[in-house]
Amino acid sequence: MTVDLMHVLHQAVFGALAASGFGILFNFGWRELPGCAASGALALTTRTLGLEAGWNLEAASFAAAAVAGCAAQLLHTPFLRTRFGTAGNALAVAGCIPMVPGAFAAQSVFGLIALTAPQPHNAETTLVTTMESLLRVVFTIAALGTGLSITAHIRRRRDSFL
Amino acid sequence: MANRIGPSDKMASQSGHAMIKDWINIPATLTSHDAVVLNHQELEQIAEAALLVARRLMETGSRAEVVHEACALVARGLGCDQVNLRSGYASLEITLDSGTNTITRMIEVGPLGVNYRLNHAIRKVVRRFRESSCTPAETVAEMTRLERETPRQPPWVVALWVGIACASFGRLLGIDWAAFIPVLAAGALGQAGRHILLRRGTNTFVVAAGIAFLSSTLGGLGARWAASTTVNLAMNASVLLLVPGVPAVNSQSDIMEGHPAMGSARAIFVIMLLIFIAIGVLIAHVIVGAPS
Numbered sequence: 001m002t003v004d005l006m007h008v009l010h011q012a013v014f015g016a017l018a019a020s021g022f023g024i025l026f027n028f029g030w031r032e033l034p035g036c037a038a039s040g041a042l043a044l045t046t047r048t049l050g051l052e053a054g055w056n057l058e059a060a061s062f063a064a065a066a067v068a069g070c071a072a073q074l075l076h077t078p079f080l081r082t083r084f085g086t087a088g089n090a091l092a093v094a095g096c097i098p099m100v101p102g103a104f105a106a107q108s109v110f111g112l113i114a115l116t117a118p119q120p121h122n123a124e125t126t127l128v129t130t131m132e133s134l135l136r137v138v139f140t141i142a143a144l145g146t147g148l149s150i151t152a153h154i155r156r157r158r159d160s161f162l
Numbered sequence: 163m164a165n166r167i168g169p170s171d172k173m174a175s176q177s178g179h180a181m182i183k184d185w186i187n188i189p190a191t192l193t194s195h196d197a198v199v200l201n202h203q204e205l206e207q208i209a210e211a212a213l214l215v216a217r218r219l220m221e222t223g224s225r226a227e228v229v230h231e232a233c234a235l236v237a238r239g240l241g242c243d244q245v246n247l248r249s250g251y252a253s254l255e256i257t258l259d260s261g262t263n264t265i266t267r268m269i270e271v272g273p274l275g276v277n278y279r280l281n282h283a284i285r286k287v288v289r290r291f292r293e294s295s296c297t298p299a300e301t302v303a304e305m306t307r308l309e310r311e312t313p314r315q316p317p318w319v320v321a322l323w324v325g326i327a328c329a330s331f332g333r334l335l336g337i338d339w340a341a342f343i344p345v346l347a348a349g350a351l352g353q354a355g356r357h358i359l360l361r362r363g364t365n366t367f368v369v370a371a372g373i374a375f376l377s378s379t380l381g382g383l384g385a386r387w388a389a390s391t392t393v394n395l396a397m398n399a400s401v402l403l404l405v406p407g408v409p410a411v412n413s414q415s416d417i418m419e420g421h422p423a424m425g426s427a428r429a430i431f432v433i434m435l436l437i438f439i440a441i442g443v444l445i446a447h448v449i450v451g452a453p454s
Contacts, residue, residue: 010333011334014330014331014333014334015330015334017326017327017330018327018330018331018334019327020323020326020327021323021324021325021326021327021328021330022327022407023278024315024319024320024323024324024327025276025320025323025324025327025353025403026223026276026277026278026408027276027277027278027279027280027314027315028278028279029278029279029313032278044334090278090281090282093407093408093411096407096411097405097407097408098327098330098331098334100405100407100410102331102398102401102402102405103335103395103398103399105405105436105439105440106398106401106436106439106440106443109436109437109440109444110440110443110444113440113444141410141411141414142414144410144411145410145411145413145414145415145418146414148411148415149414149415149418153418
């Protein structure tokens with residue numbers, strides 16, 4: 001496997017910026033913003049490495065969410081808890097938001113609308129592309145949710161709220 | 163409610179019960195309750211406080227499980243024996259028991275958004291219930307204070323950062339550098355418009371369609387003006403501020419954690435929102451003349 005380091009760095013930087021932007025939108029404080037950026041960078045780095053290793057988008061997204069979730073669980077250790085409080089899970093979610101397949105979702109809805117036109121152009125190809133996009137949206141969101149949830153539940157105690 | 167009921171009182175009364183139960187043979191069903199039986203008025207006040215906490219947690223982006231746990235902690239901390247909560251997408255119902263007294267109350271929930279700082283400030287308050295006693299009136303006052311005093315990022319800061327997030331998201335999707343600034347500007351203007359419309363109380367789905375149209379059109383026209391070769395991607399990237407990422411993740415968590423009704427409702431919300439966003443982007447594609 002050959003890794004294009006510049007590409008990985010590019011994805012990490014823009015993943016960090018995207019996660020920080022969503023962090024501000026979700027009213028994170030400036031204190032938590034570096035955590036958001038780190039979470040986004042970590043998630044996008046993992047996903048990019050997964051994709052470069054030949055994994056499909058869903059598998060790479062699952063691995064990325066799991067890694068971000070594990071990193072978030074480390075923030076619950078006594079030393080880091082004083083710095084980040086209980087922000088860990090929220091940081092992991094913010095880091096994974098840039099991996100939500102918004103473009104595929106838009107493509108799938110466009111495809112569905114195109115299929116219902118009075119005389120759809122190239123209907124069979126459109127149907128296959130639309131279904132592919134739709135399934136990718138469903139599976140990728142499921143992969144992200146599963147990756148985040150599994151890591152959160154492994155550590156979880158009965159009174160996890162505390 | 164004048165008297166304070168804290169965990170230490172409950173423990174003392176429970177140990178007292180255990181002694182009596184050992185000495186004379188009282189059936190377990192009669193001794194299992196707390197010695198302090200709350201009347202309906204007290205239960206009403208506790209229900210109000212617990213529902214207020216649950217409602218604010220829902221509105222600021224918590225999963226259903228966290229809402230249930232927080233609500234139970236608050237109600238038990240205030241002296242209830244048994245707490246049952248039912249969470250729906252637009253309302254919460256609670257049933258509280260103390261001895262033989264029972265009440266059921268309901269509260270409406272406002273639009274579900276994400277507000278990390280308020281959410282965590284509420285969680286901190288709830289956590290304090292384990293360590294110190296509190297009255298329902300103090301709980302309600304604390305919630306009101308948190309809502310009033312928890313800082314929010316200024317709207318222009320949010321708009322700027324959302325623009326940066328959209329442009330960065332665009333780079334991840336593959337837009338070229340020429341489209342970067344147009345997408346940033348379109349995202350920022352879209353967020354500013356969304357903020358204004360939501361403050362005016364406009365329907366969430368109408369806002370999504372309208373802002374998707376505005377941002378996508380501005381992003382597309384700007385990218386074309388900047389001689390970008392990725393106009394189509396720029397139009398999609400400009401609306402990524404609207405993608406309901408947190409509800410999508412929460413929806414799955416809710417189903418996994420035993421709240422399928424809430425999870426399904428969130429999933430339907432996500433699907434509906436995506437449809438409205440797509441409609442806005444589709445109209446923008448027709449106007450800009452870019453193929454969809």
